[in-house]
Amino acid sequence: MSAPTVMIADDDEMIRAVVRDGLENEGYQVVEAVDGPAAVELCRTDPPDVVLLDVEMPGLDGYQVLTELKGDAELKDIPVVFLTSRSTMDDVVAGLRGGAHDYLSKPFEGAELLARVAAASHVKKLQDELQERNAALEELVRIDSLTGLYNRRYLDQELTRRLSDSLRHGYPLSVVLFDLDHFKRVNDIYGHAAGDQVLRAFAGHLHRELRPGDVGGRWGGEEFLVILPHTDLDGAFMLADRIRSATAAEPVSADGQSITVTISGGCAVGPFGSVEAMVKLADARLYQAKLAGRNQIVTAATPPIG
Structure with a gap:
């Protein structure tokens, strides 16, 4: 010293x-x-x-x-x-x-x-x-200990702040919700230590692809949320699909085993309604991606009716 x-x-x-x-x-x-x-x-x-x-x-x-x-x-x-x-x-x-x-x-x-x-x-x-x-x-308080990304508490606070700012200034705000496909199967076949390694590997892809001003983190379990200020739906889809492609193209090595990982994602663009409404819409599109066969990104420009 x-x-x-x-x-x-x-x-x-x-x-x-x-x-x-x-x-x-x-x-x-x-x-x-x-x-x-x-x-x-x-x-x-x-x-x-x-x-x-x-x-x-x-x-x-x-x-x-x-x-x-x-x-x-x-x-x-x-x-x-x-x-x-x-x-x-x-x-x-x-x-x-x-x-x-x-x-x-x-x-x-x-x-x-x-x-x-x-x-x-x-x-x-x-x-x-x-x-x-x-x-x-x-x-x-802000960081998820396993992945090193932001945790849900911080993401929720940041999305609330960004939504308020986008409503005030009139710029587009997109969110993307990702989910690792068949993650339970990874844990069951390779073990939870390998599952943790898969989560960390995906967090690395997410971190590398995000641009200055983007905010990404672990939403919970094997779900990850990305907040994209000043980004329309096309821009959100392009970023999300780059992350999807990078994840699928690079198998995860864990305990000498190579694990192929894919992700599904749902995009929503606002601002509208509330934080809960935007995340709900992204989650609905994520569900559509899962039903359509996984390893893909589905987008939506408008909130669901009802």
Whole structure:
């Protein structure tokens, strides 16, 4: 793990040199800014772990720099320690209310500075770890663990959002519902581990064929749903048939056995009605594909009557 990076923003060259030497002797990486605008630009270019910020600087003073950092979603969690000759209670309160992590009055002892930087760096480390854990938890909520695709909960939310947007802006929205043909037979003959491998292989075909902006995932069991914004029925059919062809053309290898897999699919285009209505129509066309002999895609432009 690389050493934490500390940015010193101070227009006094002597203070920067003293602080830099002390920090580098403790193993920190150090970058310097000579004024407020440079401090903001350096943070945006390569965010440091801690900012040591002088209050009185040209261009932007320390309070203005702090406001810029706290107003940026990418930078707001960087701990800021003010270095200043101002030491009245009003100055301290103004900095802390603005979001500063700490406040150090000039002149300061080297040991105290290092202690404040270490505390701020530790806070940043804890924040980063928390964000990573939250991102991992969010991923678990959205992702199907077997296939790595989106799960039904996320697909349902995304289809609701896309349907509302397509109704508002008047663009076509298509959905495709896929089902692996004779999947129960795969499990019965080759075993559930092979069945899982078949599902993962199909998920790979799906992922490779989807375009930027398309959303696909596992709807449940051996069913998969694809959401296609700004796509008419012809476009939905072409994409679905590419996925069908790719699946049929590439047998799945599982435990030394080659398993030929085919899929059926139903396409529906909207927007109309509700999420449930669109999925129901796609499911009805999927059922038609199954009745017609499987390994094919059936489309429908209008919702069913009744």
